[in-house]
Amino acid sequence: MIPEIEELKNAVALSPENVYLRMMLIRKMQHLPYYLAEVEDQLNLLLKYDPRNVEGKELLAGIYLKKNKTSACIIILEDLDHANELSTNGKIILAKAYLKEENFERAKELYQMVLLVDPEANDEELDGAFRVQEVRNTEAVDDGFLEKPSMNFSDVGGLDAIKKEIDLKIIKPLSNPELYAAYGKKIGGGILLYGPPGCGKTYLAKATAGEINAAFINVSLNDILDMWHGNSEKNLHNIFAKARQNTPCVVFFDEIDALAAKRSDMLQSAGKKVINQFLNELDGIQHDNEGLLIIGATNTPWHLDSAFRRPGRFDRIIFVPPPDLKSKEIILELKLKDKPSENIDYKKVAKKTKNYSGADINAIVDIAIESKLEEALETGIPKPITTKDLVKAIEKHRASTVDWFNTAKNYATFANQSGLYNDVLSYIKKM
Numbered sequence: 001m002i003p004e005i006e007e008l009k010n011a012v013a014l015s016p017e018n019v020y021l022r023m024m025l026i027r028k029m030q031h032l033p034y035y036l037a038e039v040e041d042q043l044n045l046l047l048k049y050d051p052r053n054v055e056g057k058e059l060l061a062g063i064y065l066k067k068n069k070t071s072a073c074i075i076i077l078e079d080l081d082h083a084n085e086l087s088t089n090g091k092i093i094l095a096k097a098y099l100k101e102e103n104f105e106r107a108k109e110l111y112q113m114v115l116l117v118d119p120e121a122n123d124e125e126l127d128g129a130f131r132v133q134e135v136r137n138t139e140a141v142d143d144g145f146l147e148k149p150s151m152n153f154s155d156v157g158g159l160d161a162i163k164k165e166i167d168l169k170i171i172k173p174l175s176n177p178e179l180y181a182a183y184g185k186k187i188g189g190g191i192l193l194y195g196p197p198g199c200g201k202t203y204l205a206k207a208t209a210g211e212i213n214a215a216f217i218n219v220s221l222n223d224i225l226d227m228w229h230g231n232s233e234k235n236l237h238n239i240f241a242k243a244r245q246n247t248p249c250v251v252f253f254d255e256i257d258a259l260a261a262k263r264s265d266m267l268q269s270a271g272k273k274v275i276n277q278f279l280n281e282l283d284g285i286q287h288d289n290e291g292l293l294i295i296g297a298t299n300t301p302w303h304l305d306s307a308f309r310r311p312g313r314f315d316r317i318i319f320v321p322p323p324d325l326k327s328k329e330i331i332l333e334l335k336l337k338d339k340p341s342e343n344i345d346y347k348k349v350a351k352k353t354k355n356y357s358g359a360d361i362n363a364i365v366d367i368a369i370e371s372k373l374e375e376a377l378e379t380g381i382p383k384p385i386t387t388k389d390l391v392k393a394i395e396k397h398r399a400s401t402v403d404w405f406n407t408a409k410n411y412a413t414f415a416n417q418s419g420l421y422n423d424v425l426s427y428i429k430k431m
Contacts, residue, residue, distance in 0.1 A: 005029060012042075019050045030059060039063065054080060058090040065097055073097040082403070084300065088114055092123050099129055105222070112225040113258055116232075116274065130227070146217060146246060149210040156200055156207045157334050157358065158327020162318055166191065166208055169316055170293050174212050174248055190282060190294040190313050192256070194301040195320035196404035198359025201297035202254055204320070208295065209250040217243055217251045221258055224274070233277040240281040240292075247291030256296035257303040275305060282313045299404065301420070302411045309420070319423035322357050322401050325350050331358050332390075335365045340372075342384035349390045355399035355431065367393035405431070 008025040015021060026042050029035035043060040046053060057076050064073040077094040080086040086094065091114050098107035111126045153163050169191060173180045193201040209216035219239055226232045236259075243249040253259060260275060281287075282294065296314055298304060308314050323331055328350035336344065353361060368389040376382045409428055412421035 002028075002032075005035075016045070017049050019046060019053065022046050022049075023053075023056070026056070026059065036063065036066070054085050054087070054090075058087060058093065061090070061097075062093050065093055065100075068100070070097045070100045074101070083407075084303075088118060088121060092121070092126065095126055096123070099126065104129070109221050112221055112227075115227065116225060116258070146215045146242070146249075148213070149206040149216050151203075151207050152210040153207050155210075155334070156203050157331035158323045159200060159204065159320065162193075162204065162320060165316065165318060166204065170208060170250075171212055174214075174291075189315060190296065191316045191318060192301070192304075192309070192314035193295065193297045193318050193320050194299070196322060196357055196401035196408075197299050198357035198400055199320045199322055200358045201320050202252070203358075205250060205252040205254075205295045205297065208293070209252075212248060212250075214248040214250050214293065215243070215246040217249065219251060219253050221255070224259060230273075232274045236274065236277050236281060240287070243292055244287060244289070248293065249291070250293045250295060253294070253296045255298060256308075257298045257300050260296070260304050260308050275307075279307055279313065282308075302415065317420065319427070321423075321427050322355060323361075328353055328356065328361060331361050332365070335362055336385065339365075339369070340382060340384040342386050344385070344390070345387045348387060349394070352391060352394050353399075355401050355405075357399070357401050360397060360400055364390060364393040364397050367396055 005025065005028050008021065008028060012018065012022050012025055022042060023046065026039055026046065029039050029042070040060065040063050043056050043063070046056045047060065050056065057080060061073045061076040064070070064076070074094065074097050077086060077090055077097070080090060081094065091110050095107045095110040095114070098104075098110065107126070108130050111123070111130055114121050156163070169189065173185065193204060195201065206216060206218075208214075217239060223239065224232055224235050226235060239251070243251045259278060282289075284292070294314070296308075301317070309317060325347075329346040332344070332346050332349060353364070356364075365385075368385050371389060371392070372383055372385055405424075405428060408421070408424050412424045412428070416422070416425070
């Protein structure tokens, strides 16, 4: 027995709701193996009194990982990750949990994000799984990166105002190059789409490329980030070079905040170098970006370095809200197209989906389909989806945009000097 720990235990017993004291006790015990079970009990009590305690949640997730309770570990840390509260150590724990679950892509992505912010960070298990021993060839980007989307704006439900803005920025210049050249306007540029997840940002980017029959490159973190210094910048340059060789070309960066985070938040220079390379490519100082269309998408625009919002880079910043009532009806019709359905009252269903994103609507259609499949497996006869089935599915699904708007409201209220979030404020007032 350790006297200091026993004294803290007595103090906590006298004042069980004192979160600060309980946290002190946990910190004293957490590195001593024979206290592992007791630390788990103390953490559960801590979170009973302070459910949002980030340090406590990450410590409990670490214990679950040691005990091979990977699902419980992932649930705790994913909640923190979605709220942008996960620390570097928490991300490493979550990456290791994904690795144990054999979700290698997500584990690697998280570890790469850690190394982008802090290249000196390391974990033996993750290094063994993902650090490459030979530098891959970065002199050329495979043509497999390029695709020609078959979808266009007609495949995207609603969002008419946003389609119109993209039409003016991207499609019209390609259709009328001489007219734009007369006014000294270049064909190309950048658009940043932001808003809650699941509202069609990726669809819009693909549909834009399909609308103008352009090449399309969908860039992920795995395509850019490399464990070795200098290679990330080369990978980024090579993707831009491939796009310039295949104009008109839409280059889409989803979750762009991971590559364009605020440089002031970065501890090491490696991440800053990637951002500087990104800015140089956007400026096209050494290369001609004519016909190159850059679309970035983010759920967290407040994490973006302000340099990316400078005119000439992402000079059009568009808020992509959840679909309105009419758009929801269109999305429902598109989702149920070619599926067995009967007398669907699309307006009635749409009215019940307050704050739903396009992804949420897709989720309720899936839930309705699953319920019908259960019936079909029992009877052997497929039955059509009805309005009633969709309404029942809505009762089982919570709108995913609510948490995003709660966070966005704070930024829109207190950090809106440039007016960037005016559209968000206007939308919140109508909610």
